[in-house]
Amino acid sequence: MTTKTIKQIQQGLAQKEFSSVEITRQYLDRIDSYNSTINCFITVTDELALQQAKTADAVIARGEAGTLTGIPLAHKDIYCTDGIKTSCASRMLDNFIAPYDATIIEKFRQGGAVMLGKTNMDEFAMGSSNENSYYGAVANPWDFERVPGGSSGGSAAAVAASLAPGATGTDTGGSIRQPAALCGISGIKPTYGCVSRYGMVAFGSSLDQGGPLARSAEDCAILLQAMAGFDPRDSTSIDREVPDYSEQLNDDIRGLKIGLPKEYFAEGLDADVARVIETAIQEYRRLGAEIVDIGLPNANLAIPVYYVVAPAECSSNLSRFDGVRFGHRCDNPVDLEDLYKRSRDEGFGDEVKRRIMIGTYVLSAGYYDAYYLKAQQLRRLIKQDYEKAFQQVDVILCPVTPEVAFKQGAKTDDPVSMYLQDIYTLALNLAGLPGMSIPAGFSQELPVGMQLIGNYFDESRLLNVAHQFQQATDWHLKTPELA
Amino acid sequence: MTLKNEDVRNIAQLARLQISDSAIEQLTTDLSNILALAEQMKAVDTSNVTPMAHPMDATQRLRKDEVTEIDERDKFQGIAPDVESGYYRVPKVIE
Numbered sequence: 001m002t003t004k005t006i007k008q009i010q011q012g013l014a015q016k017e018f019s020s021v022e023i024t025r026q027y028l029d030r031i032d033s034y035n036s037t038i039n040c041f042i043t044v045t046d047e048l049a050l051q052q053a054k055t056a057d058a059v060i061a062r063g064e065a066g067t068l069t070g071i072p073l074a075h076k077d078i079y080c081t082d083g084i085k086t087s088c089a090s091r092m093l094d095n096f097i098a099p100y101d102a103t104i105i106e107k108f109r110q111g112g113a114v115m116l117g118k119t120n121m122d123e124f125a126m127g128s129s130n131e132n133s134y135y136g137a138v139a140n141p142w143d144f145e146r147v148p149g150g151s152s153g154g155s156a157a158a159v160a161a162s163l164a165p166g167a168t169g170t171d172t173g174g175s176i177r178q179p180a181a182l183c184g185i186s187g188i189k190p191t192y193g194c195v196s197r198y199g200m201v202a203f204g205s206s207l208d209q210g211g212p213l214a215r216s217a218e219d220c221a222i223l224l225q226a227m228a229g230f231d232p233r234d235s236t237s238i239d240r241e242v243p244d245y246s247e248q249l250n251d252d253i254r255g256l257k258i259g260l261p262k263e264y265f266a267e268g269l270d271a272d273v274a275r276v277i278e279t280a281i282q283e284y285r286r287l288g289a290e291i292v293d294i295g296l297p298n299a300n301l302a303i304p305v306y307y308v309v310a311p312a313e314c315s316s317n318l319s320r321f322d323g324v325r326f327g328h329r330c331d332n333p334v335d336l337e338d339l340y341k342r343s344r345d346e347g348f349g350d351e352v353k354r355r356i357m358i359g360t361y362v363l364s365a366g367y368y369d370a371y372y373l374k375a376q377q378l379r380r381l382i383k384q385d386y387e388k389a390f391q392q393v394d395v396i397l398c399p400v401t402p403e404v405a406f407k408q409g410a411k412t413d414d415p416v417s418m419y420l421q422d423i424y425t426l427a428l429n430l431a432g433l434p435g436m437s438i439p440a441g442f443s444q445e446l447p448v449g450m451q452l453i454g455n456y457f458d459e460s461r462l463l464n465v466a467h468q469f470q471q472a473t474d475w476h477l478k479t480p481e482l483a
Numbered sequence: 484m485t486l487k488n489e490d491v492r493n494i495a496q497l498a499r500l501q502i503s504d505s506a507i508e509q510l511t512t513d514l515s516n517i518l519a520l521a522e523q524m525k526a527v528d529t530s531n532v533t534p535m536a537h538p539m540d541a542t543q544r545l546r547k548d549e550v551t552e553i554d555e556r557d558k559f560q561g562i563a564p565d566v567e568s569g570y571y572r573v574p575k576v577i578e
Binding site: 099206232298300305315326344456 | 491494497498499500501502503514516517520523525527533534535537539543544546555558559561562563564571573574575576
């Protein structure tokens with residue numbers, strides 16, 4: 001039962017094949033069996049889940065069910081959940097019980113969804129391997145010795161291991177798409193401003209965007225529908241009508257123009273990953289799409305620009321953690337400065353500290369123009385590359401990562417080698433564009449993801465293009481056999 | 484950009500981070516490597532490019548100046564490390 005898609009669970013609940021309490025119990029049992037090995041949940045909200053499921057069953061019995069009523073879901077531990085620990089996988093927030101709900105959590109609660117728990121992640125969403133967590137690394141369900149990707153690694157691993165049919169994530173530089181790819185599931189990072197950031201612990205405010213991870217593009221459409229929408233409490237939220245994301249899923253894609261950026265198929269891409277992507281491209285040809293070669297000449301700038309902009313914004317956002325109002329406080333501070341410095345030293349992990357320091361440096365007097373301002377200028381050039389590309393093509397297709405899931409510990413000693421993992425995913429966040437990762441095949445018995453990039457607010461088309469691929473292939477239905 | 488240990492100590496001070504002496508060497512190397520990555524930006528001339536602050540060039544919305552928040556002091560202070568009579572307690576600042 002736990003390998004069902006959200007769409008199938010909706011149908012099963014509607015036709016009374018099973019109750020929400022029954023299916024919720026199954027997921028909780030599975031979490032109980034496998035979480036100690038995979039470590040994808042930081043908090044399991046079993047009592048709340050069963051209570052919500054019971055309420056949902058009553059709503060279903062009255063014939064008042066909505067699309068999410070009784071659907072069990074997991075939430076990344078970056079979203080504030082009223083009365084429930086919201087740690088961001090940091091010692092800094094180990095004792096933090098959020099006093100309010102994030103907008104998207106409120107939407108899921110109101111929609112009658114069931115919360116299974118809060119998922120593990122890289123601390124404050126900084127990382128590409130889920131090894132930067134105060135609660136320990138997360139195992140990739142396809143190979144427990146390997147990383148699930150990050151930062152939404154717990155959410156991706158939970159869905160891949162069938163511990164939840166869907167989960168929320170956030171994506172600042174690839175944090176939904178990269179773990180979705182490495183765990184063999186589907187995930188979408190919407191256009192910047194599409195999903196409210198209210199109550200989502202901030203990392204890089206001009207880059208952060210929430211989105212769903214699930215088994216299929218069809219399920220992503222259902223979850224995105226619940227998450228998207230204008231929110232006056234988020235000053236960067238875009239006031240725009242939310243389309244029906246499922247409406248175009250079955251549209252024919254004959255004549256669709258798919259662009260292949262040559263820069264993303266160049267040196268550095270693993271040959272076997274390239275082979276899998278090439279096979280997927282052939283599938284799109286068979287479906288009647290037209291494949292067009294395009295160029296994104298400033299693609300190589302995404303990494304340097306991102307690793308200036310994201311740390312700069314992180315250093316500013318994380319200055320709120322001062323040990324005074326909430327979060328970790330050191331023992332016996334001698335004065336206020338000692339309180340700040342030791343609380344922050346003890347509360348933050350190594351990668352978070354590195355990024356705070358890089359950010360502090362690039363924003364400091366005398367360096368602002370050379371780094372931050374320069375990066376914001378280059379950001380426009382990166383965006384213009386995509387604008388030009390979208391005059392030629394409808395969607396862009398490329399790899400998500402240069403290689404399949406790597407072994408735990410392989411890149412932890414060298415931050416820069418870890419950053420290079422994000423080479424194909426960062427530009428989207430810099431430009432604010434939507435992107436998806438869907439399973440494209442396997443290499444060395446590990447999943448390979450394919451990235452689809454759309455124009456601004458073209459999520460419906462992305463979901464359509466992904467769904468059509470999933471109608472013609474069954475890579476997204478593969479599940480790992482857990483030992 | 485190659486940093487010295489002393490630069491890293493200064494940055495740590497600005498960031499209000501306590502850095503132990505044993506961690507400083509590694510941190511200096513790591514931060515220098517990351518900044519070397521950022522140096523690649525210099526290769527492109529951006530003299531006529533307007534910096535991009537928002538992907539859709541949106542500006543901050545304004546709202547009416549009305550009270551919209553309710554007083555939840557007790558709830559918020561319930562998770563604070565140290566409070567007294569509705570105040571947050573910190574070590575003595577003024578002698």
